[in-house]
Amino acid sequence: SAKDAGRNGIQFYNKAMDARARTRLALEYEIRRGLENGEFEAFYQPRVDCLTGEIVGAEALARWRHPERGLLFPDSFIPVCEESGVIRELDRQILAQVASQLANWEAQGRLLQVSVNLSASQFGDPALPDVLQQILQASNCRAAAIELEITESLLLAHDQNTLDTLASLRTMGFAIAIDDFGTGYSNLAYLQNYPLNTLKIDRSFISGLPQSSAIPQLITSLCRILSLNMVAEGVETHAQLDWLRQQGCQQYQGYLCSRPVSLAHFNELLHYSP
Numbered sequence: 001s002a003k004d005a006g007r008n009g010i011q012f013y014n015k016a017m018d019a020r021a022r023t024r025l026a027l028e029y030e031i032r033r034g035l036e037n038g039e040f041e042a043f044y045q046p047r048v049d050c051l052t053g054e055i056v057g058a059e060a061l062a063r064w065r066h067p068e069r070g071l072l073f074p075d076s077f078i079p080v081c082e083e084s085g086v087i088r089e090l091d092r093q094i095l096a097q098v099a100s101q102l103a104n105w106e107a108q109g110r111l112l113q114v115s116v117n118l119s120a121s122q123f124g125d126p127a128l129p130d131v132l133q134q135i136l137q138a139s140n141c142r143a144a145a146i147e148l149e150i151t152e153s154l155l156l157a158h159d160q161n162t163l164d165t166l167a168s169l170r171t172m173g174f175a176i177a178i179d180d181f182g183t184g185y186s187n188l189a190y191l192q193n194y195p196l197n198t199l200k201i202d203r204s205f206i207s208g209l210p211q212s213s214a215i216p217q218l219i220t221s222l223c224r225i226l227s228l229n230m231v232a233e234g235v236e237t238h239a240q241l242d243w244l245r246q247q248g249c250q251q252y253q254g255y256l257c258s259r260p261v262s263l264a265h266f267n268e269l270l271h272y273s274p
């Protein structure tokens, strides 16, 4: 009967929910174990000077060297990290790897700036500036060598604590970038109220270049007027790069130069960079 079918339907649904919850929990447990075992690793995607082609830095992107499943990408672990709060530990481990690597490069006379992604949830922690200070001290890395990438949504929340935290981070010397710029609600007023250095135009606007150029053009003007550094994300073709260069965009990332690569591979790219 319909009633039975309904009941079975509900039972089936509950079982499916249960299975999903168990999988998620198992994954969370595995991530915690992986963090304890140092299985998470910063990969580096070159940040390139649009005019000279020189590698001036990189973005650090988390990868998981899973003991059984091989190299895993963020889409398979970041959502669970965010939901469970484990993201704070992950971000800190990536930042610590980057800080010690920056100190190494500097010791070799190579001045680079590396950006790291900072989850919005970090800003709920009043100890964030202290935690970052400890990471810098442990590796003897300058704050100015690190750019912290945050998302537009964090700024749109208009939270006074967030503003205060960002101000402290800037005072400490960190550079601050807005990641995926243009994908949130663009209430441009906030750009003036926060201590920002860089806008990273989202890949979705770069992919249409040079044909669909209205929004990239708007963002380049905005950066010029507000004296913000501009980085184009997801540059894949020479035509896109040519357009960006002509518009005065300073830096880009994208497959045109390289995918995110392991540290060893990135050091090779650096070796051959102009």
Ligand code: C2E
Pocket (backbone or CB within 6 Å): 045, 060, 061, 062, 073, 074, 075, 078, 087, 090, 091, 094, 117, 118, 119, 179, 180, 203, 233, 234, 235, 236, 253, 254, 255, 256, 260
């Ligand atoms: P994101 O910070 O916006 O990073 C850019 C993403 O675009 C990266 O994906 C990168 O591999 C990809 N990408 C770069 N150039 C190109 C291109 O030319 N074409 C295409 N199609 N894609 C390109 P990835 O590494 O899978 O990272 C995805 C997202 O995961 C990142 O987006 C970031 O939001 C998040 N994420 C990665 N690592 C961390 C981390 O350590 N902490 C936090 N909180 N988030 C992270």
Ligand code: MG
Pocket (backbone or CB within 6 Å): 059, 117, 149, 179
């Ligand atoms: Mg990013």
Ligand code: MG
Pocket (backbone or CB within 6 Å): 179, 180, 200, 202, 233
């Ligand atoms: Mg991005």
Ligand code: MG
Pocket (backbone or CB within 6 Å): 180, 203
């Ligand atoms: Mg993105």
